[in-house]
Amino acid sequence: MAQFGKKTFSVGKRRLAAVVLLILGLGLGVYDGAIFWNKKAPERLRLRGSLAAPYHLGLDLQGGAHLVYQADFSNIKVDSESDAMQGLRDVIERRVNAFGVGEPLVQVNRVGNYWRLIVELPGEKDVETAIKYIGQTPLLEFREPRDASTTQQILDAQKQGQDLGEDPYFLPAVLTGRYLQNAQLEFDQNTNAPYIGVAFNGDGAKLFEDLTAKYIGQPIGIFLDGQLRSAPVVQDKIVGGKAVITGQFTLDQAKSIVRDLNSGALPVPIALVSQQTVEASLGQISLLASLRAGLIGLVVVALFMILWYRLPGVLAVIALLVYTSIVLALFKFIPVTLTVAGIAGFILSIGMAVDANILIFERMKEELRSGKPLQDAMQEGFARAWTSIRDSNVSSLITSAILYWLGTSVVRGFAFTLALGIVISMFTALTVTRTLLLATLRKNGSRFLYISGFVNKSQILIPKS
Structure with missing residues (x-):
């Protein structure tokens, strides 16, 4: 008991x-x-x-868009493609968040030798605008000049229909938008024409210093979205990590580029290869x-x-x-x-x-x-x-x-x-x-x-x- x-x-x-x-x-x-x-x-x-x-x-329960982008490393030099893709993921994620999409998913995926970025936008109805907004992010590159003999060889080959996609004047970039710290709108004191001032982070400043020291007396190509914007001739080594991008910009164009650069310049060019939309x-x-x-x-x-x-x-x-x-x-x-x-x-x-x-x-x-x-x-x-x-x-x-x-x-x-x-x-x-x-x-x-x-x-x- x-x-x-x-x-x-x-x-x-x-x-x-x-x-x-x-x-x-x-x-x-x-x-x-x-x-x-x-x-x-x-x-x-x-x-x-x-x-x-x-x-x-998730996307399959509330509808939205599933986008797949493929990275192109053919015209840029990077120490690590994996690190570059992570940087790309961070940039695209900031852009998607700025667009106002709730609970977006941005992730890196590798298929064979190709790097891809998967972007899911749950609940997003205006998919075309979202795609346009993501794709408008500018790719900033500072390219090194080729030597004269290589330039002539490429030009001769292009006359025969070969190497048409090769830039005859500049090498793939070492210094890209991944090193960008900020960009700001500036104006020429004489003509009042708008131009863009950029500042690099610590690693970017060192690369820019080395680049200008190596090519004194030669042009350095400054590209936005693969288009040559300016090719200033280096007069002396530039210390401090600051540069300017000049061109025939309107005020609105310059403002747009500055805004996009500050929200994240793409360290790697990308192309949309797949798009799927799930109705709500x-x-x-x-x-x-x-x-x-x-x-x-x-x-x-x-x-x-x-x-x-x-x-x-x-x-x-x-x-x-x-x-x-x-x-x-x-x-x-x-x-x-x-x-x-x-x-x-x-x-x-x-x-x-x-x-x-x-x-x-x-x-x-x-x-x-x-x-x-x-x-x-x-x-x-x-x-x-x-x-x-x-x-x-x-x-x-x-x-x-x-x-x-x-x-x-x-x-x-x-x-x-x-x-x-x-x-x-x-x-x-x-x-x-x-x-x-x-x-x-x-x-x-x-x-x-x-x-x-x-x-x-x-x-x-x-x-x-």
């Missing part, structure tokens, strides 16, 4: 913990469904600010279909768990709802950009969360059939199932990590939501389900409610008092 009294105290604490977990799950559920809560709740209870923020939906209506259809699939899967799993595992199945379903509320809350809090693939990963993780509960309940059933007391059977079931749960989930996490590391954006979304769901499922299976199970213990409770499958009460061994 004393022993049972000791267990009763433990069960009392478990019941308090179970109430706390249920309240936490309910609160997170309100946060998850803020848009529905605010429609029904009184004004004073409605969520506001970040608590009412919607989920971040199609995205809405995909979203509804994904939600419907998830709901149907959840209901079918819940029915199976309740019918086969009885009371533990009911508690597992409650734990599954707590699990769902935690994961959805994390999706909003991080935030995670949800795609169809990402939702698929989340739905798959629900099934894996159920797997952990099944392992626990089956081990618990074996202990009950051997005649152990109910609480001991529960503790033993969790202890013996843990190694199987750990090993299976760790292997799944390793797979998710490989998919995230090597996959494209769509695969990464799937891998991330799957991995996040697996981690949370381990917590809910080993903490929430255990707490709820122990909270249901009572003196002389029916052991039949805790045994799964088709079994007669006569098959259940009753432990000796």
Whole structure:
């Protein structure tokens, strides 16, 4: 009797913990469904600010544009193409953000020997303007002069229809817009004609100093978007990293170039090679279909768990709802950009969360059939199932990590939501389900409610008092 009294105290604490977990799950559920809560709740209870923020939906769920640009390194010199592409990604991301697109995705991808930049603009309706805005970013280059013999060879070849794309006067650039610190509009004191003053960062200033020191008495080509704007002759080494771009600019043209240079000069020229547009209506259809699939899967799993595992199945379903509320809350809090693939990963993780509960309940059933007391059977079931749960989930996490590391954006979304769901499922299976199970213990409770499958009460061994 004393022993049972000791267990009763433990069960009392478990019941308090179970109430706390249920309240936490309910609160997170309100946060998850803020848009529905605010429609029904009184004004004073409605969520506001970040608590009412919607989920971040990807391109395939809310519509928008998927653009693929290809970089061209044929006319520029860079120490590292990978670093140059990262710089390009940063520049394009700033331009897209300045355009006002919500949650854009800009990422670098390599296909064979070609470097590509993938730009996704979720929810963007005026795609043509966005493409034009991205493409208007000027490419600034300072090119070195070729020697006279090489220039003549290229000119002779071009007369015969060869090397037509080769610049006969200047070499590919070493100093480009990636080293630009800022640009400003200036005016000639004599003619009042506008020109553009540029300043380079530390690395760019050193390159510019070396460039002017090397070619004193020779012209240096200053190009914008591949067009020669000016070719000033170097009179002396220029220290300090400042230069000017002159040309037949109108005031509006000069202002536009300065604005674009300051928002990010492209370190690498790019060309649009692919464009796909997803209508918002199609995205809405995909979203509804994904939600419907998830709901149907959840209901079918819940029915199976309740019918086969009885009371533990009911508690597992409650734990599954707590699990769902935690994961959805994390999706909003991080935030995670949800795609169809990402939702698929989340739905798959629900099934894996159920797997952990099944392992626990089956081990618990074996202990009950051997005649152990109910609480001991529960503790033993969790202890013996843990190694199987750990090993299976760790292997799944390793797979998710490989998919995230090597996959494209769509695969990464799937891998991330799957991995996040697996981690949370381990917590809910080993903490929430255990707490709820122990909270249901009572003196002389029916052991039949805790045994799964088709079994007669006569098959259940009753432990000796």
